Amino acid sequence: MPLLGAHVSTAGGVSLAFERGLAIGCDALQVFVKNANTWRAKPIADAEVAAFHAAHAATPGPGTAAPLPVVAHASYLINLCSPKPDVHEKSQGALLDELARCSALGVPGLVMHPGAHLGEGEDAGLDGIARALDAVHAAGPDLTARVLLENTAGQGTVLGSRLEQLAHVRGALDAPERVGVCLDTCHAFAAGYDLRSEAGYAAFVDEIEATIGQGTVAAVHLNDSVFDVGSRKDRHATIGEGFLGAETFARWLADPRWGDVPMVLETPLGDDGLGHQRDLVTLRALL
Numbered sequence: 001m002p003l004l005g006a007h008v009s010t011a012g013g014v015s016l017a018f019e020r021g022l023a024i025g026c027d028a029l030q031v032f033v034k035n036a037n038t039w040r041a042k043p044i045a046d047a048e049v050a051a052f053h054a055a056h057a058a059t060p061g062p063g064t065a066a067p068l069p070v071v072a073h074a075s076y077l078i079n080l081c082s083p084k085p086d087v088h089e090k091s092q093g094a095l096l097d098e099l100a101r102c103s104a105l106g107v108p109g110l111v112m113h114p115g116a117h118l119g120e121g122e123d124a125g126l127d128g129i130a131r132a133l134d135a136v137h138a139a140g141p142d143l144t145a146r147v148l149l150e151n152t153a154g155q156g157t158v159l160g161s162r163l164e165q166l167a168h169v170r171g172a173l174d175a176p177e178r179v180g181v182c183l184d185t186c187h188a189f190a191a192g193y194d195l196r197s198e199a200g201y202a203a204f205v206d207e208i209e210a211t212i213g214q215g216t217v218a219a220v221h222l223n224d225s226v227f228d229v230g231s232r233k234d235r236h237a238t239i240g241e242g243f244l245g246a247e248t249f250a251r252w253l254a255d256p257r258w259g260d261v262p263m264v265l266e267t268p269l270g271d272d273g274l275g276h277q278r279d280l281v282t283l284r285a286l287l
C-alpha cells in the first residue's frame, strides 16, 4: 500500500504533528521544523524533542511495527546559489540549523528547493548549490538528516525544473549519498513533463532512471496543478480538480516503484481546513 499523507501544522509544538496527522488519516507526514518564513528561530526545547520522539514511537506506520515515515520541508528563504553574499551566508547557516533540528528529531529527510541563480546562469547556479551543500556537510559531519532536493516549476531563474539539473547538483557533490530527491507532481507538470498520458508518464520515469536514479527519490509531493503543462507556475490544486486530473494520480499510485516512498499532499486546505483529509479519501479511492 502506498504511504499517503500530508503536510501538517506544527503550531504549538512539532510533536503535535502526529495526532494531527492521524486525525486526518495520514500514513506519512511532512512538517516544518521551524517557521518557514523567517531566518532565525529559537532552538527546539529538549522537552519538545523528547515529546516528538515519544509521539513518533507511539505512532506505527501502516501495517508495520516501524514508526510512521516523516519528512521535513526547509524554509522558503534559503537560496544556496544567491549572488548576494549575505543571503548566501544566511542560507548555508539556516540549512545547517534545519538539518541539525531534523537530526535531533530523527527525521531523515529535509526537502529543499535547490535555489534561484538570479541572472548568474544555470551552470554557475547549479555548481554554487553543490559547493554550498559541500560546505554545510563539512560543517556538520555527524548530521543524520539528508537534504532532499525538490524539482521545481522553473519560474524565473529558479533551478531544478529539469531532472538533469538535480543530477548535475548531485554529481558535483563531494558526498552525493548525503543528498536525495523529492519529486513534486505539480512542479514536474508545470515544468513541462506531461504526466497525464501513459506515454508521458513512462517518459518521465525513464528520465528519472536516466538522470537521478529511482533509488535517490526519498519523498513525493502529490499535488494537482492549477495551471496547464509547461506553465512554469507553481500553484497546487485539489486532487482531481486541476489539470493533472484523478486518472494521473491513479496511474502514479498503481506504480509499485513508489511503494516505500512517503507521498504527501500540499494541496489547498479549503475554507474548512479539511482539504487534505478529503484528498486522502480521493487518493485511496483511486487505489
Ligand SMILES: [Zn+2]
Pocket (backbone or CB within 6 Å): 150, 184, 221, 266
Ligand atoms: Zn512540493
